[in-house]
Amino acid sequence: MSDPAARFVALEGVSLRYGGAAQGTLAVQGLDIAIRRGEFAAVVGPSGCGKSTLMKLVTGLAPASEGAVIVGGHEVAGPLKIVGMAFQNPTLLPWRTTLDNVLLPLEIVEPYKATFRRDREKHVARARALLATVGLAGFEGKYPWELSGGMQQRASLCRSLIHEPALLMLDEPFAALDAFTREELWAVLQALWMERRFTCILVTHDLREAVYLADTVHVMSARPGRVIETRVIDLPRPRDLDASFAPDFVEIVQGLRARIAEARAEQLRAAA
Amino acid sequence: MTALVEARGVTRTLPGAVPVTLVRDVSLAVGPGEFVAITGPSGSGKSSLLYLLGLLDRPTTGQVLIEGEDTAGLSAGALARIRRERIGFVFQFHFLLPEFTARENLLVPMRRAGGEEAALQARAAALLAGFGLGDAMDKLPEQLSGGMRQRVAVARALANDPALLLADEPTGNLDSANAAAMFDLFGEIVADGRRSIVVVTHDPVLAGRATRQVRLVDGRVVSDTATVPA
Ligand SMILES: Nc1ncnc2c1ncn2[C@@H]1O[C@H](COP(=O)(O)OP(=O)(O)O)[C@@H](O)[C@H]1O
Ligand SMILES: Nc1ncnc2c1ncn2[C@@H]1O[C@H](COP(=O)(O)OP(=O)(O)O)[C@@H](O)[C@H]1O
Ligand SMILES: [Mg+2]
Ligand SMILES: [Mg+2]
Numbered sequence: 001m002s003d004p005a006a007r008f009v010a011l012e013g014v015s016l017r018y019g020g021a022a023q024g025t026l027a028v029q030g031l032d033i034a035i036r037r038g039e040f041a042a043v044v045g046p047s048g049c050g051k052s053t054l055m056k057l058v059t060g061l062a063p064a065s066e067g068a069v070i071v072g073g074h075e076v077a078g079p080l081k082i083v084g085m086a087f088q089n090p091t092l093l094p095w096r097t098t099l100d101n102v103l104l105p106l107e108i109v110e111p112y113k114a115t116f117r118r119d120r121e122k123h124v125a126r127a128r129a130l131l132a133t134v135g136l137a138g139f140e141g142k143y144p145w146e147l148s149g150g151m152q153q154r155a156s157l158c159r160s161l162i163h164e165p166a167l168l169m170l171d172e173p174f175a176a177l178d179a180f181t182r183e184e185l186w187a188v189l190q191a192l193w194m195e196r197r198f199t200c201i202l203v204t205h206d207l208r209e210a211v212y213l214a215d216t217v218h219v220m221s222a223r224p225g226r227v228i229e230t231r232v233i234d235l236p237r238p239r240d241l242d243a244s245f246a247p248d249f250v251e252i253v254q255g256l257r258a259r260i261a262e263a264r265a266e267q268l269r270a271a272a
Numbered sequence: 273m274t275a276l277v278e279a280r281g282v283t284r285t286l287p288g289a290v291p292v293t294l295v296r297d298v299s300l301a302v303g304p305g306e307f308v309a310i311t312g313p314s315g316s317g318k319s320s321l322l323y324l325l326g327l328l329d330r331p332t333t334g335q336v337l338i339e340g341e342d343t344a345g346l347s348a349g350a351l352a353r354i355r356r357e358r359i360g361f362v363f364q365f366h367f368l369l370p371e372f373t374a375r376e377n378l379l380v381p382m383r384r385a386g387g388e389e390a391a392l393q394a395r396a397a398a399l400l401a402g403f404g405l406g407d408a409m410d411k412l413p414e415q416l417s418g419g420m421r422q423r424v425a426v427a428r429a430l431a432n433d434p435a436l437l438l439a440d441e442p443t444g445n446l447d448s449a450n451a452a453a454m455f456d457l458f459g460e461i462v463a464d465g466r467r468s469i470v471v472v473t474h475d476p477v478l479a480g481r482a483t484r485q486v487r488l489v490d491g492r493v494v495s496d497t498a499t500v501p502a
Contacts, residue, residue, distance in 0.1 A: 059371075061414045079412055085370050095328060095361045097352070107380055108372055116383075141348060143328055 004073045008037035008199055009058055009167065014067035015224070016053055027053040029224035031067070035216075037166075038197045042210035044256060045220030046264050051203040053225070055171050058201065059083050072166065081109065084160030084198075086173045091156060092144040098155050099140035102127040105163040112163060123162075130158045133195075134188050150181035154188060161192065170202045174209065183241055186212045190238055207253045207260075211235075212244050219259050222267035229259050274340045275301035276436045276468045277325050282334035284320055294320035296491040297334070304435070305465035307458055309482035310472045317491035318472040319440050325470060326359055326438045327351045339435070356384065360429030360437045364444035366421045368413040374400060374424045375409040381431045399427045403457070419450035426457065437461065439471040443478060455481040 015029040028050040035041045043051050056062035057069050060079040069076040084105070092101045106112040106123050116123065131140060134154040144152055153173060160168060170189075174182040190213055193200055204210050210217045211233055219229040235249060243249055278301040285293045295317045302308055310318050323329040324336055327343055335342050338354055346354070368377045378396040383389075400409045403423045413421050422442060429437055437458075443451035455478050458469050462483075471482065479485050480499055487495045 061412055089365060091367060093367050094363055095355055107383060108376060
């Protein structure tokens with residue numbers, strides 16, 4: 001408790017009920033989680049267990065019905081400004097080039113907004129460098145429709161990081177991609193994170209993805225969701241695809257899979 | 273009367289071992305006050321034509337003119353400028369930035385065009401209020417219904433008061449009541465006779481709310497008729 005960096009993101013006894021108190025859906029209940037500053041955390045669990053709800057709670061998109069949500073030492077009371085986000089849905093504006101899409105947050109977020117026009121050249125140089133690190137050098141002038149799905153998601157990652165947010169929230173960002181492209185993007189995201197060390201919360205249903213990328217994997221129960229297990233992944237970095245087939249990696253994935261299977265079975269028993 | 277956008281004999285072929293022709297010899301002029309629906313089966317080239325009219329793609333042969341000006345020789349930068357100043361876009365997905373409120377989403381293109389911040393803020397608020405989004409302006413896209421999100425997207429497309437609004441299946445994610453409401457809104461937008469709208473839809477009932485219907489098959493215009501008022 002005394003070290004704020006250890007609880008950069010913290011949910012304490014949080015519950016959230018959608019729609020009226022009596023008949024509404026209790027999405028999460030008794031949700032406790034603590035994420036260190038600079039940590040890469042993954043959240044996994046059965047479908048509908050409240051993973052996206054957790055994202056909404058942390059970013060202030062939805063208020064907790066009970067309990068406290070703390071980010072950067074402050075209780076979250078409304079939408080946060082210090083986050084970058086990327087989702088499965090396409091969010092690159094079709095009428096802007098890749099470069100102009102990446103620059104977008106700088107046109108909106110302080111301290112960049114105030115001086116965006118004056119410092120444009122500097123920002124453009126930064127955006128180009130960032131695009132180059134994800135393998136998109138030469139594509140700055142292309143429109144989204146001219147890029148593959150994987151390239152669009154690389155550009156989206158750049159856009160969510162250009163304003164150097166302290167916290168990056170990723171909700172199933174690679175779910176719509178084919179397996180090969182998805183695995184390529186794990187490496188891209190890991191490289192970005194290792195270089196920049198932002199705090200990252202990744203929601204995914206892909207357990208290999210979670211173990212490849214995260215320092216800690218939080219397993220949620222079936223709805224109403226709460227964290228039933230937190231697994232520290234102390235595999236060395238950078239991790240690569242070969243490592244993801246090594247016995248220690250596979251064993252962790254199997255352990256997580258078993259835990260989720262148990263959670264689903266409990267849910268079925270409760271429903272019966 | 274100069275057309276706000278005109279295609280003259282436009283063909284678009286993707287090069288490759290087996291070239292694919294998306295749009296074939298299309299000529300189409302859209303004047304102020306017109307509300308044109310582009311219809312046709314899936315894969316008939318509707319989106320491709322809209323991208324050409326919106327200067328997001330260039331014809332292989334033929335010309336696209338904006339307010340009488342041929343865009344063929346223009347640089348990418350000049351095209352981007354025309355797009356920013358004179359064309360608004362709406363797609364099936366709203367493309368609102370999730371981190372930012374409805375109002376902030378409108379301010380993005382406004383700030384780019386320039387102007388005093390207080391004036392821009394006021395204009396964004398007025399535009400949203402005019403679309404029945406007065407209570408929604410300081411909400412995030414996540415906090416709005418699908419129909420409201422799409423109205424914010426339309427408001428954003430109109431943020432810099434473009435003469436031309438281009439929409440590709442803007443109601444594709446909406447239920448029929450919200451879809452009809454969106455087409456009513458388009459009717460209101462062109463009512464003062466200054467602007468024109470070209471909207472791609474595969475829904476014949478919605479297309480019937482436009483003032484003119486252009487049907488594509490296999491990249492070609494097969495009919496172009498004024499809607500007979502019901
Ligand atoms: N806006 C909402 N209104 C009502 N119920 C919702 C809303 N969002 C999510 N839910 C319900 O809350 C539960 C958790 O949803 P969600 O957090 O999206 O789960 P996950 O992302 O793990 O699939 C589900 O039962 C879902 O149907
Ligand atoms: N980048 C592309 N590469 C190859 N084929 C394409 C590409 N874009 C579109 N097409 C093809 O061109 C045709 C026209 O597409 P489109 O304009 O999207 O049609 P519509 O919007 O009417 O469904 C379709 O057959 C589509 O599959
Ligand atoms: Mg979800
Ligand atoms: Mg289409």
